[in-house]
Amino acid sequence: MISIDVRNASVDFPIFDAKTRSLKKAVLGLGKAGGKIGTDRRIPVIEALRDISISLRHGDRVGLVGHNGAGKSTLLRLLSGIYEPTTGTSRIVGKVAPVFDLGVGMDPEISGYENVIIRGLFLGMTRKQMEARVDEIAEFSELGPYMTMPLRTYSTGMRVRLALGVVTSIDPEILLLDEGIGAVDAAFLAKARDRLHDLVKRSGILVFASHSDEFLMELCDTGIWMDHGQIREHGPLREVLAHYKGRDPFGPPEVEEPPPAADQRKAEQENDAEDQAVEVAS
Amino acid sequence: MDLPAAPPAVPSRSFRRAFGDLAAGWAQRQLWGHLGWQDIRQRYRRSVLGPLWITISMAVTAVALGLLYSQLFGQPIQTFLPYVTVGFIVWGFIQGCVNEGSEVFITNEGLIKHLPSPISVHIYRLVWRQTLFFVHNLAVYFVMVVVFGVNLGWGSLLAVPAFALLVLNGTWVALLVGIVSTRFRDIPPVTQSIVQLMFFMTPIVWVYDMLLENPATAARARFIEFNPFLHFVEIIRRPMLGQSFEPRYWIVVGSITVVGWVMALLFMRNYRARVSYWV
Numbered sequence: 001m002i003s004i005d006v007r008n009a010s011v012d013f014p015i016f017d018a019k020t021r022s023l024k025k026a027v028l029g030l031g032k033a034g035g036k037i038g039t040d041r042r043i044p045v046i047e048a049l050r051d052i053s054i055s056l057r058h059g060d061r062v063g064l065v066g067h068n069g070a071g072k073s074t075l076l077r078l079l080s081g082i083y084e085p086t087t088g089t090s091r092i093v094g095k096v097a098p099v100f101d102l103g104v105g106m107d108p109e110i111s112g113y114e115n116v117i118i119r120g121l122f123l124g125m126t127r128k129q130m131e132a133r134v135d136e137i138a139e140f141s142e143l144g145p146y147m148t149m150p151l152r153t154y155s156t157g158m159r160v161r162l163a164l165g166v167v168t169s170i171d172p173e174i175l176l177l178d179e180g181i182g183a184v185d186a187a188f189l190a191k192a193r194d195r196l197h198d199l200v201k202r203s204g205i206l207v208f209a210s211h212s213d214e215f216l217m218e219l220c221d222t223g224i225w226m227d228h229g230q231i232r233e234h235g236p237l238r239e240v241l242a243h244y245k246g247r248d249p250f251g252p253p254e255v256e257e258p259p260p261a262a263d264q265r266k267a268e269q270e271n272d273a274e275d276q277a278v279e280v281a282s
Numbered sequence: 283m284d285l286p287a288a289p290p291a292v293p294s295r296s297f298r299r300a301f302g303d304l305a306a307g308w309a310q311r312q313l314w315g316h317l318g319w320q321d322i323r324q325r326y327r328r329s330v331l332g333p334l335w336i337t338i339s340m341a342v343t344a345v346a347l348g349l350l351y352s353q354l355f356g357q358p359i360q361t362f363l364p365y366v367t368v369g370f371i372v373w374g375f376i377q378g379c380v381n382e383g384s385e386v387f388i389t390n391e392g393l394i395k396h397l398p399s400p401i402s403v404h405i406y407r408l409v410w411r412q413t414l415f416f417v418h419n420l421a422v423y424f425v426m427v428v429v430f431g432v433n434l435g436w437g438s439l440l441a442v443p444a445f446a447l448l449v450l451n452g453t454w455v456a457l458l459v460g461i462v463s464t465r466f467r468d469i470p471p472v473t474q475s476i477v478q479l480m481f482f483m484t485p486i487v488w489v490y491d492m493l494l495e496n497p498a499t500a501a502r503a504r505f506i507e508f509n510p511f512l513h514f515v516e517i518i519r520r521p522m523l524g525q526s527f528e529p530r531y532w533i534v535v536g537s538i539t540v541v542g543w544v545m546a547l548l549f550m551r552n553y554r555a556r557v558s559y560w561v
Contacts, residue, residue, distance in 0.1 A: 081398040084555040104396040121313040
């Protein structure tokens with residue numbers, strides 16, 4: 001039985017700068033028995049996620065929304081098990097396939113074919129399983145004879161196609177998708193969407209972070225709205241989206257919706273800028 | 283939203299999770315086995331001789347230094363050359379595990395942050411890669427055995443368990459040093475200088491027995507026994523050269539193996555989950 005159970009989880013990143021991230025500091029720091037200068041933490045900490053509680057079961061299709069730096073990517077990493085919570089608990093049962101960055105685990109010096117195998121192994125497949133899928137991936141990515149050429153000879157589009165081909169060929173129990181997987185031409189994207197749909201159907205649990213309302217509605221039914229590292233709302237996707245956007249993006253075009261006050265918008269932007277810095281530091 | 287009662291989660295800091303990591307990493311041997319090979323092929327990609335270069339460069343170093351030092355110390359070439367070769371091969375393995383171990387998580391930052399794999403996968407990949415280097419270098423040793431007629435006996439088979447011990451120790455060292463260096467970035471240069479220094483303090487291009495035979499140096503030479511690397515080199519070099527079995531080297535290495543693994547497991551228990559935060 002595949003499941004994700006997270007309870008009161010927080011993720012705090014220690015930020016070591018060039019000075020604190022050294023043994024010298026730690027050793028000298030221990031010696032300072034005398035004057036306690038008001039700081040109980042020598043290392044600054046960024047609270048990327050606070051008090052997260054989620055339970056997901058087979059069949060759950062969750063869309064993640066929130067501003068940049070609201071903690072969507074960190075939450076995905078928490079759900080994948082990359083980060084274990086600093087406080088609280090998390091328990092993940094099932095084979096996790098995280099698709100955060102299409103390029104990771106790809107080696108430019110080896111052939112497309114070999115990259116397919118390695119990438120598949122990274123995603124928890126076996127060699128045999130991947131070898132059985134290579135032809136299908138080659139066909140989907142329209143690479144043909146290029147499969148035997150080193151990856152560095154590929155154009156960016158070709159790489160994305162290959163990576164998408166691999167990712168959509170696997171059988172994940174828990175599928176975690178981060179946005180930014182649409183960097184291909186429109187015709188190809190339409191083809192990729194079909195495969196993505198199939199992939200989502202095969203997977204037991206889906207968590208998908210995206211800024212595209214249409215894409216979210218296509219793939220998900222529930223939504224989680226992340227705000228400043230906390231879950232602001234968790235419920236039916238359309239409602240969550242409506243609250244997040246301040247209007248129902250799929251409802252009739254209403255005009256009664258007042259635009260957010262100018263100063264509030266400014267404050268949000270500032271928050272965004274701060275969060276952005278957090279994201280980089282993490 | 284109301285959440286159902288969560289099943290009890292195993293705390294991050296537990297020996298169960300530490301052993302679980304090691305076991306799950308082992309289960310992924312298809313992955314790190316492939317990556318270890320890949321690392322080697324990668325290094326010699328597009329070169330005509332490929333990984334054969336590992337063997338060639340080891341042969342050149344061993345022969346050149348063997349000839350030089352045999353002349354300097356007045357040692358017969360037919361015994362000294364195999365001695366230096368085996369020393370270099372073993373040292374190459376030790377040095378690789380320690381030095382690359384200190385950067386094992388730092389260099390794999392991208393993988394650690396994007397793919398949830400047990401951290402032991404990176405350790406196994408490293409030790410496997412070093413093992414492959416070792417095997418490539420063994421070719422030089424076997425040539426020496428034939429050329430100089432090294433007198434091997436049944437006792438030489440002890441080299442196999444000796445190498446197993448070397449692998450076991452390389453694994454805990456890489457784990458321990460890897461975790462500490464990820465947190466404290468001054469550790470890699472420190473370990474690298476220490477390893478460099480230890481090369482000169484370990485009998486590889488010089489002979490320990492020679493110092494013991496010389497009454498002028500015999501008393502002081504005994505201090506070399508405090509060098510743990512001596513014992514690691516000796517347990518495998520002695521059988522490979524057909525020399526007698528010396529139990530004390532095995533006892534020392536065995537003890538270090540136990541103590542080292544206990545330390546590494548303690549670090550695994552406490553800091554395994556922190557590695558992805560630190561990289």
